[in-house]
Amino acid sequence: MTGAPIIVLDRVSKNFxxxxxxxxxxxxxxxxxxxxxxxxxxxxxxxxLKMIAGLMPLTAGTITISAPTSDAEHDLGFVFQEPTLMxxxxxxxxxxxxxxxxxxxxxxxTPRVREALREVGLTRFAEAYPRELSGGMKMRVSIARALVxxxxxLLMDEPFAAxxxxxxxxxxxxLVKLSDDHGLTVVFVTHSVFESVYLSTRVIVxxxxxxxxxxxxxxxxxxPRKEEYRTSLEFSTEARRISETLKGTLDVDDIDH
Amino acid sequence: xxxxxxxxxTTDPDMDTGAPVNTGHLLRARRERMLSWVxxxxxxxxxxxxxxxxxxxxxxxKYLIPAPSLIAxxxxxxxxxxxxxxxxxxxxxxxxxxxxxxxxxxxxALFALSRPVELSLFPFAVILQVTPVVAIAPLxxxxxxSTFAALLICAWIxxxxxxxxxxxxxxxxxxHNLRDLFAMYRASPWQRLRYLLVPSALPxxxxxxRVAGGLALIGAVVAEFVAGTAGQHTGLASRIIExxxxxxxxxxxxxxxxxxxxGIVIFLLTSWVSHRVLGHWHESEIRREH
Numbered sequence: 001m002t003g004a005p006i007i008v009l010d011r012v013s014k015n016f017x018x019x020x021x022x023x024x025x026x027x028x029x030x031x032x033x034x035x036x037x038x039x040x041x042x043x044x045x046x047x048x049l050k051m052i053a054g055l056m057p058l059t060a061g062t063i064t065i066s067a068p069t070s071d072a073e074h075d076l077g078f079v080f081q082e083p084t085l086m087x088x089x090x091x092x093x094x095x096x097x098x099x100x101x102x103x104x105x106x107x108x109x110t111p112r113v114r115e116a117l118r119e120v121g122l123t124r125f126a127e128a129y130p131r132e133l134s135g136g137m138k139m140r141v142s143i144a145r146a147l148v149x150x151x152x153x154l155l156m157d158e159p160f161a162a163x164x165x166x167x168x169x170x171x172x173x174x175l176v177k178l179s180d181d182h183g184l185t186v187v188f189v190t191h192s193v194f195e196s197v198y199l200s201t202r203v204i205v206x207x208x209x210x211x212x213x214x215x216x217x218x219x220x221x222x223x224p225r226k227e228e229y230r231t232s233l234e235f236s237t238e239a240r241r242i243s244e245t246l247k248g249t250l251d252v253d254d255i256d257h
Numbered sequence: 258x259x260x261x262x263x264x265x266x267t268t269d270p271d272m273d274t275g276a277p278v279n280t281g282h283l284l285r286a287r288r289e290r291m292l293s294w295v296x297x298x299x300x301x302x303x304x305x306x307x308x309x310x311x312x313x314x315x316x317x318x319k320y321l322i323p324a325p326s327l328i329a330x331x332x333x334x335x336x337x338x339x340x341x342x343x344x345x346x347x348x349x350x351x352x353x354x355x356x357x358x359x360x361x362x363x364x365x366a367l368f369a370l371s372r373p374v375e376l377s378l379f380p381f382a383v384i385l386q387v388t389p390v391v392a393i394a395p396l397x398x399x400x401x402x403s404t405f406a407a408l409l410i411c412a413w414i415x416x417x418x419x420x421x422x423x424x425x426x427x428x429x430x431x432x433h434n435l436r437d438l439f440a441m442y443r444a445s446p447w448q449r450l451r452y453l454l455v456p457s458a459l460p461x462x463x464x465x466x467r468v469a470g471g472l473a474l475i476g477a478v479v480a481e482f483v484a485g486t487a488g489q490h491t492g493l494a495s496r497i498i499e500x501x502x503x504x505x506x507x508x509x510x511x512x513x514x515x516x517x518x519x520g521i522v523i524f525l526l527t528s529w530v531s532h533r534v535l536g537h538w539h540e541s542e543i544r545r546e547h
Contacts, residue, residue: 055437078441084434088456088538097452101442129538 003031012061020210036196044211077146083138116144136167180224207249323507346492353412365424394483415476423465427458463531
């Protein structure tokens, strides 16, 4: 299922003033993997993601992203914790933005924007404005915008944290389907053990102060995940295993403070 | 290509398209809209009638408080000269507002782009703003040959500052995640300005425009008062001073009425522009159903 290394982090560190947010993080992410960064607040998981996206300079180390093989205008798609939509622009124009910034004309872009909207189930809402949409729908627009450039890598920073449980489950299912259909490599940041176990092929457990990798746990359950997996014994066992690892990091944290 | 099933849309809470149209609700909204016009107009008519009645009943002399009918009569009689003055004030006000917009936006953009430029020039802008225009006007009138240009400068000084400050704040108010997104997609400075910074600044700019519209008129009137010019090519403020010297109180009221009317037109115009630009997306212009 997974291919050659696509993102390689080599002893990546990040300081904010005197605070060490990420310490010597080394990790190889392979093509087609669905990786989750899981950990408590302040463990540097969002910082690591932003460094991969090139949105934050590194204090030390290197991040290598393999050269693109596809015709993607942009290799990375990024989904923020908030939908981060332009309130003055329609759903269509929000999704069109990455193509517009790549100087792709409306004629060429329109079918692709429509296709991205169809994929996230928002065909009928192309002309709507963000304020007219629910939280889940806004997040779908954000995902469509990230996918419209046909990226190889999708980076997601706790995208469903603010959503209710029902919407979150639905979006998790949709995300599994999208990433499988597009053969995406996904790096997903979350607080939720259940979300990480359901979504990922590998969970990277991180601890705080300083942010560091504690456990790199592959999950063996068949991919793409089916809804039944949520209620399976395997899911509960994996969730317990990851929870125990995470609890270990929290214990260390508690002793420190 | 992949597709997320849309058959579950009816069961998906975030795909709900909303409740059916409630006609009772629409009727109530329409009635409220009508009332918002009818009520103030009715009250205004009652106030004018009461004014007319009290002046007539108490036999108030016209050099103290003229009746509304006399003011209307004066308006008709002196229509040509009052309209010429109105046109002068309109030109002065709108020209100073236009220059305030151009100057405020350009300087604001420069401030937003360069911190050193802002730090160097902002104190000058503040000095211009905090010094009362009535105190600067006599000097400007001495240094500038053309009276119209001098008045224009005075009105511009008053209207310029809100546009400048709000443009600076607006251009810096773009969402930081959207800034990151634009950086990630390698947007050019022009693309960032056009698709992110300018739309983000619009609500701030529109708020400034409403304030500056009123201030331009105040600036124009105050400058004219200070200039105290008389003659054919003068504005409504000069008509007021002139009428006051001649104790032509009905004429004074007529000119005052026109100044107020101009102020109202400016307010309505700037509100309309703001609604046209922001109405479809910004909280300040969206009417919520309760």
